[in-house]
Amino acid sequence: xxxxxxxxxxxxxxxxxxxxxxxxxxxxxxxxxxxxxxxxxxxxxxxxxxxxxxxxxxxxxxxxxxxxxxxxxxxxxxxxxxxxxxxxxxxxxxxxxxxxxxxxxxxxxxxxxxxxxxxxxxxxxxxxxxxxxxxxxxxxxxxxxxxxxxxxxxxxxxxxxxxxxxxxxxxxxxxxxxxxxxxxxxxxxxxxxxxxxxxxxxxxxxxxxxxxxxxxxxxxxxxxxxxxxxxxxxxxxxxxxxxxxxxxxxxxxxxxxxxxxxxxxxxxxxxx
Amino acid sequence: xxxxxxxxxxxxxxxxxxxxxxxxxxxxxxxxxxxxxxxxxxxxxxxxxxxxxxxxxxxxxxxxxxxxxxxxxxxxxxxxxxxxxxxxxxxxxxxxxxxxxxxxxxxxxxxxxxxxxxxxxxxxxxxxxxxxxxxxxxxxxxxxxxxxxxxxxxxxxxxxxxxxxxxxxxxxxxxxxxxxxxxxxxxxxxxxxxxxxxxxxxxxxxxxxxxxxxxxxxxxxxxxxxxxxxxxxxxxxxxxxxxxxxxxxxxxxxxxxxxxxxxxxxxxxxxxxxxxxxxxxxxxxxxxxxxxxxxxxxxxxxxxxxxxxxxxxxxxxxxxxxxxxxxxxxxxxxxxxxxxxxx
Numbered sequence: 001x002x003x004x005x006x007x008x009x010x011x012x013x014x015x016x017x018x019x020x021x022x023x024x025x026x027x028x029x030x031x032x033x034x035x036x037x038x039x040x041x042x043x044x045x046x047x048x049x050x051x052x053x054x055x056x057x058x059x060x061x062x063x064x065x066x067x068x069x070x071x072x073x074x075x076x077x078x079x080x081x082x083x084x085x086x087x088x089x090x091x092x093x094x095x096x097x098x099x100x101x102x103x104x105x106x107x108x109x110x111x112x113x114x115x116x117x118x119x120x121x122x123x124x125x126x127x128x129x130x131x132x133x134x135x136x137x138x139x140x141x142x143x144x145x146x147x148x149x150x151x152x153x154x155x156x157x158x159x160x161x162x163x164x165x166x167x168x169x170x171x172x173x174x175x176x177x178x179x180x181x182x183x184x185x186x187x188x189x190x191x192x193x194x195x196x197x198x199x200x201x202x203x204x205x206x207x208x209x210x211x212x213x214x215x216x217x218x219x220x221x222x223x224x225x226x227x228x229x230x231x232x233x234x235x236x237x238x239x240x241x242x243x244x245x246x247x248x249x250x251x252x253x254x255x256x257x258x259x260x261x262x263x264x265x266x267x268x269x270x271x272x
Numbered sequence: 273x274x275x276x277x278x279x280x281x282x283x284x285x286x287x288x289x290x291x292x293x294x295x296x297x298x299x300x301x302x303x304x305x306x307x308x309x310x311x312x313x314x315x316x317x318x319x320x321x322x323x324x325x326x327x328x329x330x331x332x333x334x335x336x337x338x339x340x341x342x343x344x345x346x347x348x349x350x351x352x353x354x355x356x357x358x359x360x361x362x363x364x365x366x367x368x369x370x371x372x373x374x375x376x377x378x379x380x381x382x383x384x385x386x387x388x389x390x391x392x393x394x395x396x397x398x399x400x401x402x403x404x405x406x407x408x409x410x411x412x413x414x415x416x417x418x419x420x421x422x423x424x425x426x427x428x429x430x431x432x433x434x435x436x437x438x439x440x441x442x443x444x445x446x447x448x449x450x451x452x453x454x455x456x457x458x459x460x461x462x463x464x465x466x467x468x469x470x471x472x473x474x475x476x477x478x479x480x481x482x483x484x485x486x487x488x489x490x491x492x493x494x495x496x497x498x499x500x501x502x503x504x505x506x507x508x509x510x511x512x513x514x515x516x517x518x519x520x521x522x523x524x525x526x527x528x529x530x531x532x533x534x535x536x537x538x539x540x541x542x543x544x545x546x547x548x549x550x551x552x553x554x555x556x557x558x559x560x561x562x563x564x565x566x567x568x569x570x571x572x573x574x575x576x577x578x579x580x581x582x583x584x585x586x587x588x589x590x591x592x593x594x595x596x597x598x599x600x601x602x603x604x605x606x607x608x609x610x611x612x613x614x615x
Binding site: 116141143144201255257 | 312320321323401403440463464466467468469470471472475479480483484485486487488489490491492494495496
């Protein structure tokens with residue numbers, strides 16, 4: 001229940017400022033009646049919902065494949081089902097809402113399994129998808145996700161050019177709020193917070209949280225609002241992994257090896 | 273300068289080149305993701321946990337495919353062909369690479385093999401007493417381990433995990449204990465793979481084995497040649513397809529073979545069968561061979577040992593080369609840490 005409320009508040013907070021963002025919809029599970037994310041299990045299509053959408057305004061949404069091929073999406077009450085592309089690698093879910101004096105947009109990068117795309121995701125992150133855009137410098141790869149207590153770099157761009165000395169707000173579904181400023185290269189580093197509560201000491205037992213990076217920019221009388229929404233995970237090092245003991249174990253292994261070698265030497269000498 | 277014109281020095285340069293490519297490749301090839309990797313099925317222990325690696329080891333997809341795909345034959349409505357196709361593609365890529373370089377992936381490309389060789393040289397210079405051989409009886413006990421590792425850690429356990437008989441920790445059990453995972457991530461300054469995992473008993477046991485094995489491998493490598501290679505499942509997997517490789521170790525008949533035994537002495541994996549005489553030119557690329565070429569370098573007879581590519585000799589033994597190589601080796605062995613350390 002608490003999770004549902006925080007996600008709801010998190011979405012409402014951003015909507016109030018004219019931002020839109022991609023989030024997995026929260027629904028009640030049929031069997032248990034508990035709040036849960038939709039479309040994460042089995043072979044069901046994943047679903048995502050645009051929060052903050054003005055249903056009367058012109059909205060376009062599409063799914064960008066790693067090869068930059070577009071699949072147009074139809075929003076039904078702000079909800080879409082992800083089409084299957086059969087291609088492995090990061091895809092981009094893009095939405096843009098055009099109103100009289102404002103353009104709001106949101107991007108979410110989604111990793112899908114399938115046949116190898118043989119294309120670097122930098123191609124999809126570097127491509128200009130919206131006028132104002134927050135792009136990851138590098139997306140976490142194969143065995144990795146965005147994780148708490150780790151730092152990640154992003155870039156703020158307007159019409160393809162970097163936007164220096166500009167504020168970017170960072171909010172998470174766990175309640176963290178921060179503001180970052182882009183440097184002269186338009187880049188900024190986000191130290192992902194370890195703000196998870198009630199963490200279970202088991203892999204896969206903890207649901208990812210959501211973070212949103214949001215930026216606003218006014219140009220020639222038009223307000224541009226952009227968000228980047230992605231999930232982030234509990235960092236095992238913060239909870240169920242110990243590094244100091246591991247280092248001690250490596251040294252024990254070293255000592256054990258040297259001891260074994262000395263024994264073999266002694267045996268050889270005795271035989272000789 | 274002349275002393276650097278040996279096969280071993282050339283091999284060291286190739287190993288160094290591939291170490292940089294396999295560990296740091298993404299830094300200068302603008303690659304960062306698996307989709308940019310050369311093959312994704314390399315016959316060498318180049319780790320996917322290293323986010324900067326230029327390619328990764330074939331044992332990774334094999335384990336994942338057993339766990340997530342092949343198991344589907346028993347647990348879902350996947351057809352046999354659908355379930356096996358990714359594995360067949362990986363296997364096809366692997367075999368193609370084996371055709372090109374055969375077991376030389378171990379002796380010339382593998383970052384973990386190179387690391388162990390460097391540690392061994394360091395041990396030598398630090399004055400650790402080297403073992404020229406483990407002894408035939410020990411070798412006979414050690415040799416089957418790599419086949420068991422291949423069968424259980426790469427195929428059976430991941431498959432049983434996918435079917436549901438084993439916990440998730442058995443989904444990629446070889447990766448969980450592989451020293452290359454720790455080595456290559458540490459080499460790029462990432463300490464996240466050096467841990468003890470308390471999330472379950474299985475994860476904890478695997479992480480303890482991995483850390484101990486890493487320390488043990490370093491200690492052993494100080495005095496024993498290639499300690500981990502002897503139990504490495506990659507060596508076993510390569511052995512299955514060694515006959516398709518164009519690069520081979522070939523021995524021609526010689527009456528002096530059994531008296532000399534230098535090839536056995538220098539062999540990094542102690543292949544004692546290598547010294548046995550043959551009547552006619554024979555492919556002696558044994559299961560444990562890494563095609564390093566040391567036996568060819570140290571063979572004192574003309575043309576007895578050869579590295580052949582597609583039937584053509586690319587490097588062969590000769591008396592003159594042996595004399596030069598032997599002299600260089602003796603000079604190299606004389607140099608110790610005490611000679612070069614600042615006084």
